[in-house]
Amino acid sequence: MFFRFCSALVLVVLIAATGISIEKRLLNLKREQTLQIYRREQLEERFARLRLRSHELGAPARLIDSLAISAKSTHPRGTDRLSRSVDEIANRRANHGVVR
Amino acid sequence: MSVPIRQPRLVWRSTSVLLVVSIAWFILMGRLVQIQWWQRDHFASRATRQQLHSEFLPSRPGDLFDRRGRLLASTVAVQGVYVDPARVVDSYRTACALAGATHQNPTEVQQRILDHREKRFLWIKRRLDESEVDAIIALNLPTTEWGFRQEYVRVYPQGPLAAHVLGWRDIEGVPHGGVEESFQSRLSGESGERTVIRDARGFVIGVKDDETLLPRHGDDVHLTIDIMSQWYLERRLDQLMETHAPVGACAVALDPATGEVLAMASRPVFDPTRPQEAPANSWRNLSIQAAYEPGSTIKPIIVAAGLDRGLLQMTDSLNCERGAYRMGPRILHDHHRYGVLSLKDVLVKSSNIGMAKIGEKLTNPGLHEVLTQFNFGQKTGIELPGELSGTLHPLEKWTIYSTGSIPMGQEIQATPLQILAAHAALANRGRWITPHLDLGIGGERSVAPNVISTELLNDSATRWVVEEAMVDVVRRGTGTKAQLADYRLFGKTGTSQKMDPDGRYSHTRHISSFVCGAPVENPRIAVIVTVDEPTRGGSDYGGIVAAPVAAGIVSDLLTYMQVPADLPSGSESPVSTAGQPDKTARR
Numbered sequence: 001m002f003f004r005f006c007s008a009l010v011l012v013v014l015i016a017a018t019g020i021s022i023e024k025r026l027l028n029l030k031r032e033q034t035l036q037i038y039r040r041e042q043l044e045e046r047f048a049r050l051r052l053r054s055h056e057l058g059a060p061a062r063l064i065d066s067l068a069i070s071a072k073s074t075h076p077r078g079t080d081r082l083s084r085s086v087d088e089i090a091n092r093r094a095n096h097g098v099v100r
Numbered sequence: 101m102s103v104p105i106r107q108p109r110l111v112w113r114s115t116s117v118l119l120v121v122s123i124a125w126f127i128l129m130g131r132l133v134q135i136q137w138w139q140r141d142h143f144a145s146r147a148t149r150q151q152l153h154s155e156f157l158p159s160r161p162g163d164l165f166d167r168r169g170r171l172l173a174s175t176v177a178v179q180g181v182y183v184d185p186a187r188v189v190d191s192y193r194t195a196c197a198l199a200g201a202t203h204q205n206p207t208e209v210q211q212r213i214l215d216h217r218e219k220r221f222l223w224i225k226r227r228l229d230e231s232e233v234d235a236i237i238a239l240n241l242p243t244t245e246w247g248f249r250q251e252y253v254r255v256y257p258q259g260p261l262a263a264h265v266l267g268w269r270d271i272e273g274v275p276h277g278g279v280e281e282s283f284q285s286r287l288s289g290e291s292g293e294r295t296v297i298r299d300a301r302g303f304v305i306g307v308k309d310d311e312t313l314l315p316r317h318g319d320d321v322h323l324t325i326d327i328m329s330q331w332y333l334e335r336r337l338d339q340l341m342e343t344h345a346p347v348g349a350c351a352v353a354l355d356p357a358t359g360e361v362l363a364m365a366s367r368p369v370f371d372p373t374r375p376q377e378a379p380a381n382s383w384r385n386l387s388i389q390a391a392y393e394p395g396s397t398i399k400p401i402i403v404a405a406g407l408d409r410g411l412l413q414m415t416d417s418l419n420c421e422r423g424a425y426r427m428g429p430r431i432l433h434d435h436h437r438y439g440v441l442s443l444k445d446v447l448v449k450s451s452n453i454g455m456a457k458i459g460e461k462l463t464n465p466g467l468h469e470v471l472t473q474f475n476f477g478q479k480t481g482i483e484l485p486g487e488l489s490g491t492l493h494p495l496e497k498w499t500i501y502s503t504g505s506i507p508m509g510q511e512i513q514a515t516p517l518q519i520l521a522a523h524a525a526l527a528n529r530g531r532w533i534t535p536h537l538d539l540g541i542g543g544e545r546s547v548a549p550n551v552i553s554t555e556l557l558n559d560s561a562t563r564w565v566v567e568e569a570m571v572d573v574v575r576r577g578t579g580t581k582a583q584l585a586d587y588r589l590f591g592k593t594g595t596s597q598k599m600d601p602d603g604r605y606s607h608t609r610h611i612s613s614f615v616c617g618a619p620v621e622n623p624r625i626a627v628i629v630t631v632d633e634p635t636r637g638g639s640d641y642g643g644i645v646a647a648p649v650a651a652g653i654v655s656d657l658l659t660y661m662q663v664p665a666d667l668p669s670g671s672e673s674p675v676s677t678a679g680q681p682d683k684t685a686r687r
Contacts, residue, residue: 034307044160048160048175049176051171051174052171052174052176052257055174055258056257058170059258060258061261064331
């Protein structure tokens with residue numbers, strides 16, 4: 001009788017312990033999943049900010065002056081049409097004092 | 101063995117204790133029954149209210165890109181701080197703490213909290229910077245009283261470039277104008293919601309996954325705009341504004357073979373990142389939201405239609421009556437006393453009398469049919485909100501005056517984009533294509549569903565008008581200021597009179613325009629520049645004000661697109677010089 005009772009008790013305890021461990025594992029996985037979603041959102045946000053910054057830095061209005069200067073130094077006499085055009089822009093900007 | 105006798109005092113004490121304990125147990129049981137049975141629903145809903153909290157999950161609007169994948173508009177997440185006024189225990193303390201962290205007036209913040217006591221949500225400050233967020237976290241206020249809410253802010257990395265094409269978004273993310281508004285359904289996505297479980301102190305201890313609806317972020321949109329072309333075009337437009345100080349000006353460049361708009365700008369302009377500083381007259385995109393009488397820019401379309409229908413021959417000559425021609429009760433005048441002009445010279449010299457005689461050949465129904473074919477009086481269908489359809493009166497309202505007025509660009513109103521689309525059709529050998537901004541999903545260049553392509557005129561008529569007559573307009577006609585050193589241009593000038601308040605044509609207020617394209621044999625670009633009331637520079641003729649700017653834009657864009665020059669260097673006329681008066685240039 002005692003043996004049966006103990007066996008039943010152990011069985012119940014084992015089932016409960018298994019349930020608890022499964023529940024715990026489930027919670028851990030959920031927490032991991034939430035954390036991963038959060039990390040992904042953070043990375044997406046960081047990507048968006050970095051991409052935005054890079055495009056701000058590469059905006060034509062910002063780059064054109066340095067482009068014109070480098071074109072002038074690379075092709076001092078304007079050997080191709082593109083560099084001539086850039087030269088013209090640089091000269092006109094210098095003459096008109098255009099600042100953007 | 102003796103049995104101990106229980107003393108009555110002890111019995112009384114134990115009975116009393118038993119009684120008290122029993123009563124206490126009965127009270128507890130009663131309370132339990134009350135909580136668990138009688139008031140179960142009430143307490144259950146109260147517990148739910150306290151434990152569960154719904155969080156709004158905003159969707160991130162999609163980004164806007166130009167045709168080469170350069171970013172035109174993007175979105176970043178920022179935090180805003182709010183309070184739950186109904187749960188704020190000490191409004192003064194909370195207001196002082198939050199106001200200090202967000203650099204606001206504590207009295208005003210407290211007053212706002214007190215004014216909204218019945219509300220469950222009140223913004224204290226939106227769009228916080230990182231230092232403000234850190235300062236608020238350091239306050240350690242009770243989390244039941246306040247919270248952060250994430251929002252998305254639209255950022256335009258190119259600044260005011262293409263502002264009228266892009267539009268802008270207000271603090272609530274609501275789009276205003278431009279593709280932001282027209283593509284809102286694709287850009288916006290769908291917001292989500294998440295239910296979290298909080299403990300008694302307000303800390304989140306879990307998320308109810310079954311009640312969580314994740315947001316669907318908006319789709320990216322790739323536009324036909326090229327930001328470098330846009331920059332070149334806007335630079336030219338800024339120079340024009342400086343030189344001629346007009347009321348307004350606009351310019352559009354498109355690819356005639358595909359109808360893709362490469363650049364579009366209007367002045368005055370606003371900065372989409374600082375819309376509150378924009379002048380009141382800067383919101384209108386004049387390219388599509390200003391209709392005006394096109395003047396002489398409509399003449400090539402009428403001539404091409406006359407050739408197409410066999411009513412005109414390329415070898416025809418027309419008597420321009422030495423500058424005065426009676427048409428019914430009205431006498432038409434030219435700016436010069438032309439005698440007999442060839443059909444080509446009617447366009448080259450922009451003779452109104454010559455065009456009136458062409459109008460007589462086409463007759464009113466024919467003219468109306470041509471203009472309807474070219475979509476005048478209807479929106480072009482470009483994906484921008486607020487586009488005007490212009491004015492093309494029904495044929496029944498046309499009179500004998502119309503026969504002379506319409507071919508010279510009067511009695512009809514059109515937007516600059518409509519004029520450009522019609523000329524792009526000429527450049528495209530008679531095929532009209534809807535001007536559009538949508539490059540297709542993911543920039544795959546699939547044809548947008550709203551793009552219509554229609555064959556309007558035959559190839560030989562349009563080829564002659566573009567390659568012969570319009571080229572000569574620039575070579576020796578009213579558009580000589582548009583000559584370029586490297587490229588042969590075709591173009592047409594236009595100078596239309598504005599209406600005075602008394603309904604008569606003004607002799608002082610004009611709209612100058614020039615529409616052109618290049619290279620002649622295989623046009624890669626068509627450009628229109630329209631200038632509303634130029635006030636400086638000595639002249640307001642389209643050939644002087646608008647032509648050099650349009651030619652400059654064509655030159656910049658073709659050079660940028662690395663299109664080979666079609667003129668040997670230094671073979672023809674000098675390079676155009678924007679803003680220099682030229683006595684040979686006329687309407």
